[in-house]
Amino acid sequence: MKRTLDSTDLAILELLYTDARITNKELAAKVGLAPSSCLERVKRLQQEAVIQGTRLQLDMRALGGHLQALISVRLSNHNRETVDNFAAALQPLPEVINLLHMGGENDFLVHVTLTDTAHLRDFVFNAITARPEVHHVETALVYNAWPGTKLPSFVGD
Numbered sequence: 519m520k521r522t523l524d525s526t527d528l529a530i531l532e533l534l535y536t537d538a539r540i541t542n543k544e545l546a547a548k549v550g551l552a553p554s555s556c557l558e559r560v561k562r563l564q565q566e567a568v569i570q571g572t573r574l575q576l577d578m579r580a581l582g583g584h585l586q587a588l589i590s591v592r593l594s595n596h597n598r599e600t601v602d603n604f605a606a607a608l609q610p611l612p613e614v615i616n617l618l619h620m621g622g623e624n625d626f627l628v629h630v631t632l633t634d635t636a637h638l639r640d641f642v643f644n645a646i647t648a649r650p651e652v653h654h655v656e657t658a659l660v661y662n663a664w665p666g667t668k669l670p671s672f673v674g675d
Contacts, residue, residue, distance in 0.1 A: 520566065526551065528674045530559055531568070535669050538572040575665060578615075583631035586615070586660035587638055590624040591646060594653040601625070604651060613641050629660075 523531075529549045533540055540548075546556035563569045578586065593600055601619060608628060609617050616629040628646070632638045638657070646655055 520568075523568070523674070525674070527559060527563060527568075528669075530556065530563070531673070532669050534560075534569070536667055578631040582633055585632045585634055585638055586663065587630050587632070588658045588660060589626075589628040589630060589642065589646060590654075590656040590658075591626040591628060591652060592623070592654040593625045593651050595651065596625065600651050604649065607649065608645060611641075611645055613637075613645075624656075 526549055530545060533545055533548055542557050543553050546553040549556060593604060605617060605619060608614055613630040613632055614628060615631055618627040620627055630641060632641060642655060642657060646652055
């Protein structure tokens, strides 16, 4: 059983969720701890896998990813090996931003960034529909995406 997080842990998480680049000194001041105590709390949250890492958020357009899409995929069967193999094949591809295994009508939602529509077409054909376990594919273009900036409201309840 995981330990219950106290209000200081939750304050640390909220600040890091908003800006993971905050310095430990700034973080400590905002939560009312000495920097050494704050650092120990962050390390404990990492050791307990509450904090599982940090990510770099990029402007994909600045890097040549002028197109984003969400690709819904239905598999022909749903055994663990098929699902795991599909995920293992797609997750490392450089076009894939997020790969979500879902319940419901579609089995996967693949969030991709690509240079243009030809790149999208080739990606769908080569990486997805060429796979024998794929039964159905639908693609939707993304006009804009905004990441969340707040911890979910249930955190701390």
